[in-house]
Amino acid sequence: MKKLINNPDHVVDDMIKGFLKAHSSSISKVEAHHRAIIRKYSKEKKKVSVIIGGGSGHEPAFMGYVGKGMADGVAVGNIFASPPPTPIAEAIKAVDTKKESILIYGNYQGDIMNFSMAADLVEMEEDIEVKQIIVKDDVASAPKGESEQRRGISGEFFVIKVAGAASEMGKDIDEVYRLTEKANENVCSMGVGLTPCSLPQTGEPSFQLEDDEMEIGLGHHGEPGVEKGKLQSSSKVAERIVHDILADMSLVKDDEVTVLVNGLGSTTRMELYIFFDEVEKLLSEKGIRIYRSYVGDYSTSLEMGGCSLSLLKMDSELKPMIDYFAYSPMYEQK
Amino acid sequence: MKKLINNPDHVVDDMIKGFLKAHSSSISKVEAHHRAIIRKYSKEKKKVSVIIGGGSGHEPAFMGYVGKGMADGVAVGNIFASPPPTPIAEAIKAVDTKKESILIYGNYQGDIMNFSMAADLVEMEEDIEVKQIIVKDDVASAPKGESEQRRGISGEFFVIKVAGAASEMGKDIDEVYRLTEKANENVCSMGVGLTPCSLPQTGEPSFQLEDDEMEIGLGHHGEPGVEKGKLQSSSKVAERIVHDILADMSLVKDDEVTVLVNGLGSTTRMELYIFFDEVEKLLSEKGIRIYRSYVGDYSTSLEMGGCSLSLLKMDSELKPMIDYFAYSPMYEQK
Incomplete structure (x- = not known):
């Protein structure tokens, strides 16, 4: 690459x-x-x-x-x-x-x-x-x-x-x-990989996926996921990932979460917003409320294609922490 | 894709x-x-x-x-x-x-x-x-x-x-x-393309480049550039782009510019910072000072690979405008 x-x-x-x-x-x-x-x-x-x-x-x-x-x-x-x-x-x-x-x-x-x-x-x-x-x-x-x-x-x-x-x-x-x-x-997270990245020193792809394949649960360094299969719609992928994350979190109706839809590198913001829309619908169906939303590249894997979803269960102690003013190079540029 | x-x-x-x-x-x-x-x-x-x-x-x-x-x-x-x-x-x-x-x-x-x-x-x-x-x-x-x-x-x-x-x-x-x-x-800008993007409706690459090729001066929709050739180092590409931009701007020693190194989609921030470093060295050699710097994805072309450089010549009127507080979804997420 x-x-x-x-x-x-x-x-x-x-x-x-x-x-x-x-x-x-x-x-x-x-x-x-x-x-x-x-x-x-x-x-x-x-x-x-x-x-x-x-x-x-x-x-x-x-x-x-x-x-x-x-x-x-x-x-x-x-x-x-x-x-x-x-x-x-x-x-x-x-x-x-x-x-x-x-x-x-x-x-x-x-x-x-x-x-x-x-x-x-x-x-x-x-x-x-x-x-x-x-x-x-x-x-x-x-x-x-x-x-x-x-x-x-x-x-x-x-x-x-x-x-x-x-x-x-x-x-x-x-x-x-x-x-x-x-x-x-x-906080619980889970990702999906569509295309591999490559290390600058080798130029070789970090893993193999066919042109019509994706891998759910892929790690941020290309570690194997939980399911490799045909590329599915954003809606289907969101369903699987939200399901697996919620199975791990004790969330009930009216609980609040902060949501991060994170791009892995080469995924467009268009895809990230489409995925966010699906996640929001799924959470909303379960009566889970979104406290705050983040969409963008927060933690990438070089130019890997795909995204990850992170949900942080909120409470009265964590809210002021997430709302607290932060200013770092990633936000710096007003 | x-x-x-x-x-x-x-x-x-x-x-x-x-x-x-x-x-x-x-x-x-x-x-x-x-x-x-x-x-x-x-x-x-x-x-x-x-x-x-x-x-x-x-x-x-x-x-x-x-x-x-x-x-x-x-x-x-x-x-x-x-x-x-x-x-x-x-x-x-x-x-x-x-x-x-x-x-x-x-x-x-x-x-x-x-x-x-x-x-x-x-x-x-x-x-x-x-x-x-x-x-x-x-x-x-x-x-x-x-x-x-x-x-x-x-x-x-x-x-x-x-x-x-x-x-x-x-x-x-x-x-x-x-x-x-x-x-x-x-403001003057110029870009380089390494890999094409594809429209969701067709899935076809927007232009063709061999595995070892790049195109200098490529437009943000894949419009043809000024030179198609072998992939070069970041340093060589920066030299060409800075040269062509400066040929167009009347900058002299001690002039100040605001710099944007913009990712086109799938280019890693690692590459953008490396490119920024090269741009800074070239400007510095000419005694041109950097007033402010922006590095990241500001205007992409779906998942195109490559970047563009924009230089804005500063003066006492433009400085307070560029420094003025801005807050939009692209920076929103403190």
């Missing part, structure tokens, strides 16, 4: 260079590590810091989530690969104002290992108290009851937004942790 | 349904026409109204540009086809507060004909004074000196933003027109 790049071995660093230049009014690099990025003015306020990270290739996740009311720092990995412990630790240290930090990342072995090592490092060397939140929202990746095995996908956006709001509100680390973990418990 | 849709004949109306639901807090439909959309509270303030529109398939353009500090209303056409006069006229009427309206659209025959007919209609029937701005920023589509023949592409975002700001500031119609036309005169 064709890419508009320079050296395939340098795409992540080249991207970071452009990112830092494009968003220089709100984002800084960390001198100690070129793969750690923080928001400017992150030390202006004494608060619990929120640190995120993961593999590249999911842009705007995760770099684009760094900003006021969102994350304070991010560690950037290679494509679809966890960042090592050092940039994570350097990001934590660079925004530290009160020796308390919340780390948020997806449920992948490499991330768990590296974020945990970074946590140990800063706890030992800097005496920073660290709490970790591991996002596992993809209901297609393991059955109910085995949610510890589930992958983190687009729902991570909500979890980070809640953490960023709680931290910006000045809550203490236990409270930021409690609210963030509540968002983590309350 | 695969699409996640329902009936290919209904994609535009299905999309509009989802759009209205997802952005119900800030966007309304116009009762008189289902293809006219306006911003809520558009009548709260007496001001010159800004009306935009064009074919679908360019999302977030143009629906996503409707909001505070941007456009007041939009008429939505079929895919890559101008909206007819009626929804344009209905959008104008629905937001009218002081009988003065600015219409902004790209330089395409269908749009010129239909927007002009709509203008005649509301001038005759409603006594609304209408001024029209035709965007023609694509330097690849006709040589310098024949700019009247040029197509409108991603630079339209800047033109609409300036109009929206000037109108929101309460300026009179002559002044809104003058400033908007200045933005129109000051």
Whole structure:
């Protein structure tokens, strides 16, 4: 697959260079590590810091989530690969104002290992108290009851937004942790893949699908889904995904959810809005109310075709967190 | 090409349904026409109204540009086809507060004909004074000196933003027109295509490119470019595009530009940031300063692969317009 790049071995660093230049009014690099990025003015306020990270290739996740009311720092990995412990630790240290930090990342072995090592490092060397939140929202990746095995996908956006709001509100680390973990418990997601992506270094498709096929439940790195079959209508796909997500969430009539319809890369906004319309109809039929809606590319898989749906069950505690003002490169450009 | 849709004949109306639901807090439909959309509270303030529109398939353009500090209303056409006069006229009427309206659209025959007919209609029937701005920023589509023949592409975002700001500031119609036309005169753009898009109704690619080819200067509907050849590096493409744009703009050392690197649909943000980095280096070498930067999908061509670059020459009048607060569905989701 064709890419508009320079050296395939340098795409992540080249991207970071452009990112830092494009968003220089709100984002800084960390001198100690070129793969750690923080928001400017992150030390202006004494608060619990929120640190995120993961593999590249999911842009705007995760770099684009760094900003006021969102994350304070991010560690950037290679494509679809966890960042090592050092940039994570350097990001934590660079925004530290009160020796308390919340780390948020997806449920992948490499991330768990590296974020945990970074946590140990800063706890030992800097005496920073660290709490970790591991996002596992993809209901297609393991059955109910085995949610510890589930992958983190687009729902991570909500979890980070809640953490960023709680931290910006000045809550203490236990409270930021409690609210963030509540968002983590309350969010379920599931995706569908239509076309594969390809890594810049190989140029090879990440998985195979025939011209008339789709794969429901596909992971954000092309991990196998729960059903591969003929391409279906948006309405049918929405039915399946909403069904599987609701089977996992204890929602009753008049419950409220925040909805994210997330594009995986090459899916048009036209398709995302059509899918959103179907999701809204299905929720409405069940008397489930939409509190807030997000439609767009929040967590991509390079140029993969398809989308994912995330539903966050709302309550009186989460509403002000989701409504809280946020401002990051992904929204920056008024 | 695969699409996640329902009936290919209904994609535009299905999309509009989802759009209205997802952005119900800030966007309304116009009762008189289902293809006219306006911003809520558009009548709260007496001001010159800004009306935009064009074919679908360019999302977030143009629906996503409707909001505070941007456009007041939009008429939505079929895919890559101008909206007819009626929804344009209905959008104008629905937001009218002081009988003065600015219409902004790209330089395409269908749009010129239909927007002009709509203008005649509301001038005759409603006594609304209408001024029209035709965007023609694509330097690849006709040589310098024949700019009247040029197509409108991603630079339209800047033109609409300036109009929206000037109108929101309460300026009179002559002044809104003058400033908007200045933005129109000051913006030049050029694109590159890597992969075609396909219309939902046909499923056929909009143009042909080999697996190792690209086309420089390609239009936003797949119109032929100025050079078709082997895929080159981001750095080489940036060199060519910046060269051709600068050949058209009278920029000297220490001049300032606002930069938009616009994704055409399936191009990853990784590629857009890498391209932005190259553009920044080239401008910097010439001593041209970047006033503000935008990187992302602002005006797409369905799932086309590639990007376009728009440069807006800044001056002391345009700066406050570009900095002016804007809030539309494309930025909405804090």
